[in-house]
Amino acid sequence: MKSLRVFAPATVANLSCGFDVLGCCLENVGDEMQISLSAEAGVRITKIEGADLPMATDKNVAGVAVIAMLAALNDTKTGVDIEIYKKIKAGSGIGSSAASSAGAVWAVNELLSRPFTNAQLVKFAMEGERLASGNAHADNVAPALLGGFTLVRSYAPLDVLKLHTPKDLFMTIIHPQIEVKTADSRRVVKPTVALKKAVTQWGNLGGFIAGLYTNDYDLIGRSLEDVIIEPMRSILIPEFENVKSTALENGALGAGISGSGPSIFALSKGKTTAEKVAKAIEKVYQPTGIIFDIHVAGINANGVTMVS
Numbered sequence: 318m319k320s321l322r323v324f325a326p327a328t329v330a331n332l333s334c335g336f337d338v339l340g341c342c343l344e345n346v347g348d349e350m351q352i353s354l355s356a357e358a359g360v361r362i363t364k365i366e367g368a369d370l371p372m373a374t375d376k377n378v379a380g381v382a383v384i385a386m387l388a389a390l391n392d393t394k395t396g397v398d399i400e401i402y403k404k405i406k407a408g409s410g411i412g413s414s415a416a417s418s419a420g421a422v423w424a425v426n427e428l429l430s431r432p433f434t435n436a437q438l439v440k441f442a443m444e445g446e447r448l449a450s451g452n453a454h455a456d457n458v459a460p461a462l463l464g465g466f467t468l469v470r471s472y473a474p475l476d477v478l479k480l481h482t483p484k485d486l487f488m489t490i491i492h493p494q495i496e497v498k499t500a501d502s503r504r505v506v507k508p509t510v511a512l513k514k515a516v517t518q519w520g521n522l523g524g525f526i527a528g529l530y531t532n533d534y535d536l537i538g539r540s541l542e543d544v545i546i547e548p549m550r551s552i553l554i555p556e557f558e559n560v561k562s563t564a565l566e567n568g569a570l571g572a573g574i575s576g577s578g579p580s581i582f583a584l585s586k587g588k589t590t591a592e593k594v595a596k597a598i599e600k601v602y603q604p605t606g607i608i609f610d611i612h613v614a615g616i617n618a619n620g621v622t623m624v625s
């Protein structure tokens with residue numbers, strides 16, 4: 318095999334209670350990439366469609382992720398050409414940079430007959446996140462590579478777990494087309510947390526994960542609470558409180574900021590409810606005059622996959 322085409326999925330990070338540690342992978346929403354081995358050593362970005370992103374390998378998240386991977390193999394001979402067909406908009410909050418870096422390392426790993434497990438690929442894809450946001454967070458790249466819901470149990474040493482996914486969970490995502498750069502959105506987050514808030518947050522994180530494993534949708538819903546980050550970041554997102562309360566009134570289990578925003582997610586039990594939520598929040602956004610996209614998506618159990 319010398320070339321392959323992959324689907325690189327969108328992801329929702331944080332999920333309210335798990336800043337920088339929790340994330341999940343979406344079905345149907347994502348980019349495509351064509352990755353080819355070349356006789357000429359080195360990593361090149363040969364084509365980008367759908368976005369204005371850097372072609373220079375060391376400035377492109379997919380490029381730096383693959384460079385990190387080949388360096389770990391002490392491989393100076395392999396040549397890689399990367400074509401990126403972007404559908405996820407940069408700065409949308411649904412893991413645009415993560416999709417590119419995860420898709421690239423996953424495909425190169427396949428082409429090299431899998432020297433790494435998908436979990437081992439996370440640290441290389443994180444180099445793309447370091448370039449994109451100044452911080453090598455793993456809560457988008459982990460679900461993009463492993464699929465389903467994932468937890469970063471520890472960053473040092475890196476310990477990433479794939480969690481159980483109840484079968485009836487569906488996401489509604491509204492993406493207002495204002496750009497909120499992750500780097501800027503991280504700057505508004507204060508570095509210290511009051512103990513009382515930390516207690517609330519880790520209670521919710523534990524509750525959310527217990528809910529996933531027991532298929533307890535109500536527990537999942539009441540754990541979707543963010544007393545730390547959301548109050549600081551939600552002011553950057555027009556109509557955030559309105560969208561959130563409308564989603565809850567229309568049956569969503571919970572709602573919050575997707576990653577660093579500006580997208581807002583609502584998690585529901587069943588596709589019918591997720592679609593009802595989509596219609597209701599669409600009505601909230603229409604009068605604002607801000608252009609927006611809405612996606613309804615199941616949870617993608619596989620992560621990056623080959624496109625036949």
Ligand code: HSE
Pocket residue numbers: 330331336337338410412454456457499502503575576577
């Ligand atoms: N955990 C990261 C953040 C996710 O909130 O900054 C960015 O998508």
